[in-house]
Amino acid sequence: MSMAADSLDQRVGRIFESDRRNLASVRRRESLIFACLVACGMFSLAVTVAILVVLVTQTVNFFGFEEVTVGNFFGSIRWNPLLGAEKSFGIWALVSGTLMVTTIAMAIALPLGLITAVYLSEYAPSRVRSFLKPILEILAGIPTVVFGLFALTNNTPSLRLIDERFMIFNAMSGGIAVGILCLPTVCSLAEDALQAVPKTLREGAYGLGGTRFDAVMKVILPAALSGIVSAFLLAIARAVGETMVVAIACGNSPQVTYDPREQIQTMTGFMVQMATGDVSNYGIEYSSMYAVAGMLFLLTLSITMVGTVVRKRFREAYE
């Protein structure tokens, strides 16, 4: 850093000493650079517009096929785009698969993540915390294929040991792996939210004779609620959009079921099946991939939007 600081001084000096240029050319350069920056800034907007254009046009294209009706898409629970004479495009078969995996995952990730975060933030000795926190951040970056392999070679055999009726590919195995995948994210973000609660509040709680449990339950958690809820929502959005684990471990048969021992297919799993299979680039199956992507985009976008609103609206501003 000392090097950077030195060069900082030198650079400031250079600005000061540099021969005075023509003011007009300086202005021209400034506005040129500003225009470049604005162009880069607009790029992210262009990405969103491109996503919307692609998804909307292809979805319209999809509904243009004779076999597809809006009523069938939103009203049926049979998703059968590939096989048989009678094709059916009931999105709920895929949505229910996604919901089941997400529910299982969140049942694991949210409680474990939140309590671990409370432990790290409020109970753990500072040495334990400074050791575990970076590890959690690294674990949050583990590629998702790793969890897929774990689900297939660890969860599934264990589950089948407990109950033989678990299929080789089942919703439970993938759901557990997605939950483990989300765990470091929930934990790290919730811990950040807890740490953001000002120290004075904690001290006030202790000063009033509260135990750590009282302080956590009555002061710190309520104060950090908006951050925790947005961490939860982020984890849910991540679980909904998780692709590789469910493609590897949950199977390929879209159906509405309440039995986590069964094979299912999620929206993301279907997209992977389409992209990796031998499907022509112009057929109805290929278009259905875009319609599913559109639904997925809408779902995650609304979760993220709710998260933004929660963070803004319900933030307890201290100090």
Add this chain to the structure above:
Amino acid sequence: MSVAPESTPSPESTPTPASVPASESVNRSDPGHPAGLLRQPGNRRPTGPRRSKDLYFHIVCIFVAAISIAVLSWLLFSVFRKGASWLTWDYVTSPPEPDPMTAGIFPAIWGTIAVCTLCALVTLPIGIATAILLEEFKPKTKFIAWLYGLIQLNISNLAGVPSVVYGILGLTAFVSMFGLFESDTPGQPAFELGGTSFQQYTSLSGRSIYFPVDSSSDGPPTLVDGAEAFQYSIGPDGRPIIDLGRLVPIQLNVLDPGDPYPSDQELKSRTVRHDDYGGRVHDRPWYYFRLPLGSGVLAGALTLMLVILPVVIIATQESLRGVPSTLRDGARGLGATPWQVVWNVTLPAATPGIMTGSILAMSRAIGETAPILIIAGVVYIRHVPQHFMDDFTVLPMQIYNWIDRPQEEFRNIAAAGILVLLAILLTFNAIAVLIRQLTQRPLS
């Protein structure tokens, strides 16, 4: 720490008469009771419902934290146990053979390096520029302020879009480019630059003959006697040099029906049958370019750019916010223009943070599988990518490819691939942490 049941308050904790009944009654329903606040000398560890509740909760916390850590450690351990014995030098340096014993990840490693380097070169300038715009050039008009708000909201929403949706976007926008560049032959580029294509025939003596064609999407050419074709040049050791860039011209001879079968060895080596259909080969240097991009390295890099752009922007914004405003004010006071402030003061001060954020974003790009899978599909690649449009595979794709097979051995080599992937990611993380540690010095 001693665990005292609620019903039997220890005598130590009740030194004053006032708190004897209180140890039972001080609880949530009676927070105002003064006895709860009393700390008498010698009362080292008071008990009571609130205390024991705290203790139980503490134990639950430790227990749950231990479970979380144990599960994640078990995950890493089980992968390690599966893959460690398969991880050999041969594994790292050989292509993915159909036999798991000899299969390796060499093309996948080079694919990852190529795609991610290209991705970094494209993403970092755009991402950092966007962050600078939002943080350092404050809006002057209402419209621009509204635009900034829109961009900011948009970035936080883009960060939540599943990567598989970016894969779909990449498939449409980069691989097929919205179908804008249609060619006559499906699957072939409509426009290409820098590459040479040949129709490859086998001569009567078994040597390959290369007949140049105009574009890779043209049909097979018509063969005429005396046309110029090419063959591999013969090296000093008498063997042909297998390199399409170093062909030597020959005069083509076509064996039409009724022609006498040539007996001269030299003539045989440059004679093809008139009905030889041949096959298409391409000589494509590194700068070969085509539209639409197809599922090549460049399309992969651009798709990954979509995924990590929001990450880079958010990380850069955070480190720019961390630069104390006194530095900017100082530079401005010396008469620096806004861009001079950014270039000479803010950016150098924020560089460590930007580097850390960028490295972490790149490690995300290295591990992404879904978007690459969507744009490229399951492919079998044995070679290192040669040009920007070349087919490629990346490490996580190769791993997925192996996991998806039913044989146990392939899962083992997939685990070995994961170990390599994790080693790369750990190195990246370590570099990021190192930068953070070395540069942690207050600037104000």
